[in-house]
Amino acid sequence: MTSMDFMRATSLADAVTLLNASGLRCCPIAGGTDLVVAMRQRGPWFDRLVDITAVPELLEITETADQLRIGAAVTFARAAAHPRLRAAAPMLVEACLTVGSPQIRNTGTLGGNVINAAACADSLPPLVALDAQAHIVGEDGERIVSITDLVTGPHQTTMRAGELLTYFTFPKLPAGARSTFIKVGRRNAQAISRLSVAAVGWIDSAGVIDDVHLTLGAAQPHTERLTQVEAMLQGQRPSPNLFAAAGKMASNVVVESTGRRWSTEYKEIVIQGLVEQALTCMLGASIQA
Amino acid sequence: MLIQFTLNGAPVAIDAPPHISLLALLRDYLGLTGTKEGCEIGECGACSVMVDGEIVNSCLLLAPKAAGHTILTIEGVTGADGSLNDLQQNFIDYGAVQCGFCTPGMVLAGEALLAHSPNPSRDEIRTALSGNLCRCTGYQQIVDAIEVTAHARRSIAAQPVVSGG
Numbered sequence: 001m002t003s004m005d006f007m008r009a010t011s012l013a014d015a016v017t018l019l020n021a022s023g024l025r026c027c028p029i030a031g032g033t034d035l036v037v038a039m040r041q042r043g044p045w046f047d048r049l050v051d052i053t054a055v056p057e058l059l060e061i062t063e064t065a066d067q068l069r070i071g072a073a074v075t076f077a078r079a080a081a082h083p084r085l086r087a088a089a090p091m092l093v094e095a096c097l098t099v100g101s102p103q104i105r106n107t108g109t110l111g112g113n114v115i116n117a118a119a120c121a122d123s124l125p126p127l128v129a130l131d132a133q134a135h136i137v138g139e140d141g142e143r144i145v146s147i148t149d150l151v152t153g154p155h156q157t158t159m160r161a162g163e164l165l166t167y168f169t170f171p172k173l174p175a176g177a178r179s180t181f182i183k184v185g186r187r188n189a190q191a192i193s194r195l196s197v198a199a200v201g202w203i204d205s206a207g208v209i210d211d212v213h214l215t216l217g218a219a220q221p222h223t224e225r226l227t228q229v230e231a232m233l234q235g236q237r238p239s240p241n242l243f244a245a246a247g248k249m250a251s252n253v254v255v256e257s258t259g260r261r262w263s264t265e266y267k268e269i270v271i272q273g274l275v276e277q278a279l280t281c282m283l284g285a286s287i288q289a
Numbered sequence: 290m291l292i293q294f295t296l297n298g299a300p301v302a303i304d305a306p307p308h309i310s311l312l313a314l315l316r317d318y319l320g321l322t323g324t325k326e327g328c329e330i331g332e333c334g335a336c337s338v339m340v341d342g343e344i345v346n347s348c349l350l351l352a353p354k355a356a357g358h359t360i361l362t363i364e365g366v367t368g369a370d371g372s373l374n375d376l377q378q379n380f381i382d383y384g385a386v387q388c389g390f391c392t393p394g395m396v397l398a399g400e401a402l403l404a405h406s407p408n409p410s411r412d413e414i415r416t417a418l419s420g421n422l423c424r425c426t427g428y429q430q431i432v433d434a435i436e437v438t439a440h441a442r443r444s445i446a447a448q449p450v451v452s453g454g
Contacts (some may be wrong), residue, residue: 004351006290006307035348036310037330045307051354077343101420104331106343107350189419190332259409 072111091179125198125217247276297365312347320334332422336356344401363393387425
């Protein structure tokens with residue numbers, strides 16, 4: 001018989017206290033869509049679950065002059081329906097809308113998606129492309145870490161016992177920035193990402209690419225920006241040839257980092273196409289004849 | 290642990306272990322077997338219920354998470370006289386029920402959509418049903434039943450209120 005206790009935190013301080021009870025292995029639960037399946041498969045790896053979905057701060061989406069802040073327990077559906085987020089980070093909203101089904105999007109949370117850290121987690125590429133930071137509280141106070149440094153590999157994070165992810169922040173994009181998210185799955189609904197790409201970019205007044213942030217999903221063990229490809233694109237005039245070259249380069253970067261394996265033949269073609277398509281979607285309108 | 294919530298309009302207090310799902314709580318502890326157990330990993334939608342008006346998979350929701358919330362199951366979806374409501378009747382009339390296993394979840398997905406979107410397109414209906422699998426009907430009849438219900442409900446809502454005189 002499974003033995004565990006279940007507590008509902010009503011404030012951030014309450015959550016940290018409940019997660020740090022001495023002698024108990026404690027685990028936060030938000031939506032539970034990943035946790036409940038894992039718990040059923042391998043039995044609980046904790047003595048106590050702390051429900052964090054009644055902590056008001058974790059459910060908020062707010063903005064300051066220069067950044068947006070998303071509570072870790074915001075569901076995919078709430079994030080996707082939020083007017084400020086739809087305007088400020090459309091590709092994050094697009095990614096949220098490709099997660100699971102309406103049922104999953106009403107339950108699963110952005111914080112849970114990141115902390116569960118599945119290789120196919122759909123919110124990871126957009127958050128990394130947006131240079132999002134994770135705010136984490138523990139008994140010793142708050143620490144801030146970039147998503148790239150928080151999620152180190154499939155199902156691997158630098159979270160410590162007793163810590164809680166509270167919210168994400170990311171800088172607002174410059175006016176005129178465009179973004180895109182493209183996902184390859186086996187079907188439209190309920191699809192697990194085979195590969196995905198998240199990108200943001202903007203053109204300067206001279207018509208050349210000022211900056212691009214590119215991140216692939218489910219392609220590499222570690223989700224990170226493709227800085228080599230970004231550097232190659234900066235300062236260039238958008239063109240179909242440039243986008244094709246960027247696709248080719250992205251594919252080479254991934255193959256270099258993962259080595260050639262059984263799926264490489266498929267992945268290198270799809271990554272090349274995905275990156276080319278993402279750049280065309282995002283900056284194609286700025287191509288000058 | 291004692292779990293208290295509102296179920297189909299009435300308060301419920303039930304003692305159950307904390308590790309079970311809301312689905313198990315409904316079926317095994319409360320005897321409400323209209324909610325079906327299909328895949329148990331959140332892919333088939335047979336276990337769909339509404340929590341505070343939003344459709345969720347009850348197989349993925351831990352029972353204690355229901356505490357303090359308002360849950361609607363298929364047993365709570367009825368017409369004014371306790372018989373089938375218009376959407377349920379249209380499921381029958383339009384051939385949207387064959388084996389029936391997916392039907393409770395499909396009806397709830399349909400109601401969840403109509404509550405938020407009284408005039409859905411067929412694409413919006415398909416998106417709303419994308420978390421519910423049916424292996425019999427081919428979906429067309431289910432989309433038809435929801436579309437017809439939406440149309441009829443809008444017609445009723447649009448009728449002028451006639452006061453006595």
